[in-house]
Amino acid sequence: MADDSLVIKGLSYSYGAHLVPALAELSATIRPGIVTGLVGPDGAGKTTLMRLMTALLLPTSGRLTVFGLDTGTSADQLHEIIGYMPQKFGLYEDLSVIQNLRLYADLRNVPESGRQQLFARLLAFTGLESFQKRLAGRLSGGMKQKLGLACALIRKPRLLLLDEPSVGVDPVSRRELWRMVQELVDKETAVIWSTAYLDEAELCQEVLLLDGGRLLFAGPPGQLTERVADRCFLVQGISGNRRQVLARALQLQEVQDGIVQGQNVRIVLRAGQNQPTLSLLNAGADAYLTPVPPRFEDAYVDALGGGPGGNSALAAAMAPLPNDQAITVEAKGLTKRFGDFIAAQDVSFAIRRGEIFGLLGPNGAGKSTTFKMMCGLLWPTSGTGRVVGLDLQQAPGQARSHLGYMAQKFSLYGDLSVRQNLDFFSGIYGLAGARQKETVTRMIDIFGLHPHLSDSAKDLPLGFKQRLALACSVMHEPAVLFLDEPTSGVDPLTRREFWTHINGLVEHGVTVLVTTHFMDEAEYCDRIGLVYRGRMIATGPPDELKSQAQSPQIPYPTLEEAFIALLQQWDASHEELPS
């Protein structure tokens, strides 16, 4: 039994004697023939566990055997049978696709004979045939991910380890990767897939749920989901503001967790609690509760002890803006060319005060280009962008003073402490004296930064980095907030906390423009603009996009299904035209 699976016994790992262990007393068995998902919030120990499985780290205590091979004593034999795709895919960016494949084939001693067929098969499998000569560094995120997988598969591994393969990759590519891995799994191969996406975890036959280095759950995801069966409800028929309904719901004793889902609000009750009194939600006379099947994410948040409450202290401290429905952000015919390449073509949209507008689209579609033009960071080739009525080209400085910007990449000073970053950013936004002091103190309280005040920003856990970045972008109480992938890679709990703040700010009249990969996040948006191949191919509320994508095959599409269907429809209607 032990020799045909991966056995973890009392495994602990610590990066330093004085530090909290990254993994503590972990015991589990991972079987071949299935995909095992490794899930857990940021810093739970997923990557550490992966590295222990590759024998790139050795356990502080405990044992790990892979098909009978102990990682401590048989690392060389182990390396013969594993395929490992690290977080950055492990590709040589200045080698071409085929050169990367050849390199890994040589490193794994794939015999010369039959290599052509092998490469042909892998290239066909990954859809990279026509990109053989392209440098890996010039591939899109999704293509890199597939090439990384092909390299890990070059000699059919018995253990395939994928460390967050889908971070920063659009839903279409994620699906394709999932399909490929499914095709691979046979009786002998064990696949371990670590992920921050719970919809992926839900598809795995088994999951290991880690939190703070401890194993919270091991087993089929359905078994975990079972725990919240009969506790999940959708508040439908809401006539008031669904964000306020959510905030009120999260205040209730009975409610463990809740999110916005299109026009509805999804809630999860605490174990053993009865349905809440609907009137407390103030959701309008027509509102009603519908029991819905539980999802893995509901169970996940439940297992981690529930989400944050529904009140945003950040929003509460802010003076409300006038409720005048004015258009605060406006793009008119924005076009950006880089040489022959058109990164954005004729993009137009208008956002009203107190509205959340989401830009959605696959990697390289032109989201970031549009976003940067709206921040005044990139000069459009033609077209105009306005923020609170100010033209970004004519009065960029003035326009920017009204907007808060949170960049996708961590853009604070890594070598400054948390406090110094707060002081610095409040300073450049023109806060001074008592007001500055008071604002910084408030941010520290709101985002729970007390324990980290003197830590260097670069050493913070990802969730705290994002909190600090948000804090720095809202200290000057901007009327407009631009968020570029604000919760990419962040675990669902932190994501909920973020959205509590964003929802709160919007209620106070702040306008939000957000780009995202997460469909959950897109559900919070009032309207979504779907960007594809440099153009805005669809705009509308999430539910409207879903109904646009309705077809006999998918009568009730999820937002992700709608997203994929709309892209395919667009491709189909444009292929017919001679280009």
Next chain:
Amino acid sequence: MNNRLQRMSALIRKEFIQIRRDPSSLLIAFVLPVILLFLYGFGVSLDAKEVKIGVTLQDPGKEGNGLAAAFLASPYFRARISHDEGLLEQELVAGRLRGLVVIPENFSRLVEKGGGAARLQVIADGSEANTANYVQNYAQGVVNTWWAMHQRDHGLPSQKGVQLMTRIWFNPELTSRNSLLPGALAIIMAIIGTLLTALVVAREWERGTMEALMATPVAISELIIGKLLPYFILGMLAMLGSVAISVTLFDLPFRGSLPALLLSSGAFLLAALGQGLLISSAAKNQFIAAMVALITGFLPAFLLSGFIFEIASMPPMVRALTHIIPARYLVTNLQTLFLVGDVWSLLLPNVGILLLLAAVLFFLTARKTVKRLR
């Protein structure tokens, strides 16, 4: 074994593709040497020609004028003559003159009496010690020549004591370029061996490719050789190119043999690569790797190799330190090969020491590098 060979050659091939595609490696290996050679060939010269001095002529007599004229005629000086001592002194203080020769009032009279009692004052600007030496020595030379001429013109036997017959070996014209260029070659190889190697390994850590490599059956020794060989070849190519430029463009003599050159530079390159690999086994990002390589590789090669600063005149502590600087042995060997020839009794011990240093560095690298992430 066959498997090992396959993996190693794959790594080496990969490295060459990367070198070809990465402009920064090519820049460091082929453009930087040319720039350095031109800098040291044309730009830097330790020879002083036309040093600006002043001659204060307080003596109205014939001999004083004759000597002043001799200073004016000297190719080593650009002399200004004045009767006013104060004026020239001001110029010296202002840094517009590097030295001052004072011909006193009674000079002609004393020379006519037989010369034994005549005195001259030479003031040199010690803030530039090197130039001050030149002023002193060149002034002495001008006076000696003048004195010899004077004696001959007056039909007097030159007063002979012990006479020095100076001959300068190896570099008769005393062109500093001839000793600087071999030193520059050592610097170039230190940069390629240490800096480039440390950078490319750190880059693999940064981009996550090292982690992927380590999870394959590749052995540490294969990884090390896969880095070593390409950069060894690159370094040797850069060295041969630089020697070719030095010899053809700068007329640097080359009196040794090619095998001796290859042996010396090969041994040095091994030590430099060893150092680069050792740095990269500790520093896992390019910025730190570059800093450490510059401080422990480039700067010592520049300052402590005897390339510009004479090792013999360093304080004992620093002199002791130079013994572990590989560049020191290469500078000596290169200078010998270019200017003297195959002096094996000097070359071989240096090559031996370089190989020893390389062995120590490789031993440390192999001990420090394990197939683990920490």
